[in-house]
Amino acid sequence: MIANLDGLNKAFESKIRLGIMSVLMANESVDFTTMKSLLELTDGNLASHARSLEELGYIRCEKKFIGRKPNTSYSITDLGRAAFSAHIQALASFINTQQ
Amino acid sequence: MENKEALNTLNDIKEMMERSSKFKAISGFSIIIIGILASLVSAYIYFFLGDYHINTPAKWRTTVIIAIALLVVAFTTVFVMSYLKAKRLNLRFTFDTTMRRLLLNFFIPMVAGGLLCIALLTQQHYGLVSSITLIFYGLALINCSHFSYHELRYLGYAELALGLIDCFLVDYALLTWFLGFGVLHIVFGIIFMLKYGRRK
Numbered sequence: 001m002i003a004n005l006d007g008l009n010k011a012f013e014s015k016i017r018l019g020i021m022s023v024l025m026a027n028e029s030v031d032f033t034t035m036k037s038l039l040e041l042t043d044g045n046l047a048s049h050a051r052s053l054e055e056l057g058y059i060r061c062e063k064k065f066i067g068r069k070p071n072t073s074y075s076i077t078d079l080g081r082a083a084f085s086a087h088i089q090a091l092a093s094f095i096n097t098q099q
Numbered sequence: 100m101e102n103k104e105a106l107n108t109l110n111d112i113k114e115m116m117e118r119s120s121k122f123k124a125i126s127g128f129s130i131i132i133i134g135i136l137a138s139l140v141s142a143y144i145y146f147f148l149g150d151y152h153i154n155t156p157a158k159w160r161t162t163v164i165i166a167i168a169l170l171v172v173a174f175t176t177v178f179v180m181s182y183l184k185a186k187r188l189n190l191r192f193t194f195d196t197t198m199r200r201l202l203l204n205f206f207i208p209m210v211a212g213g214l215l216c217i218a219l220l221t222q223q224h225y226g227l228v229s230s231i232t233l234i235f236y237g238l239a240l241i242n243c244s245h246f247s248y249h250e251l252r253y254l255g256y257a258e259l260a261l262g263l264i265d266c267f268l269v270d271y272a273l274l275t276w277f278l279g280f281g282v283l284h285i286v287f288g289i290i291f292m293l294k295y296g297r298r299k
């Protein structure tokens with residue numbers, strides 16, 4: 001993804017994607033239902049934003065069956081962790097330059 | 100982008116990381132209640148058994164039965180009151196990753212300590228049981244504090260220290276239980292409520 005002048009990552013402009021990344025920074029892996037209730041999203045909303053992050057290679061999506069129930073869980077990739085850290089850095093230095 | 104907007108975004112990130120990894124619906128008032136319960140039960144055992152020297156198998160049997168009953172009542176109290184707190188403050192209270200992790204990390208040391216106590220009791224080594232309950236309870240609190248209020252670890256340190264002191268004392272089981280499960284819970288509960296209180 002192209003970084004703009006501030007070094008901010010366009011992928012994290014959406015509040016939902018920012019939320020997904022924040023949750024995955026703090027947790028090894030989070031299942032679909034937990035993520036949905038944490039961010040107060042609908043199924044479709046979470047699925048589409050998660051997919052776009054997955055396509056960027058920032059998160060990993062693992063689908064498996066627990067008994068007969070399908071279970072999707074998400075985790076962050078090394079690339080995603082680096083990109084998100086850079087985004088936070090950019091936000092922090094932006095605030096510093098403004099002061 | 101505005102300065103304020105950037106600051107808000109950083110705060111959102113921090114809050115979401117915190118909220119997703121920690122279970123924050125433990126009722127402080129329930130901690131005080133279990134402290135009071137434990138104190139009352141200690142007093143009851145003290146008067147029921149005549150003195151605080153729990154030194155015969157029969158006295159131990161009575162004490163263990165009462166202690167197990169107290170444990171069940173205490174867990175139920177914390178669970179129910181935390182559920183009510185979550186409902187009142189609109190916090191999450193579902194059996195999801197956060198709660199599972201908290202329970203798992205709490206109960207691994209608790210179950211290990213519990214089994215060790217059962218082994219000691221059946222082999223009639225009564226002396227160290229009181230300190231082992233406190234030590235493992237302390238370790239359980241320290242262990243699970245990473246997944247909930249981090250202050251829980253201070254209660255854990257206190258229980259652990261008390262348990263270790265108790266190792267070197269003979270025949271003070273009831274007194275250290277009273278201090279560990281009664282007094283420390285009440286004190287911690289009050290500090291906890293002063294800090295987190297009923298604000299919202």
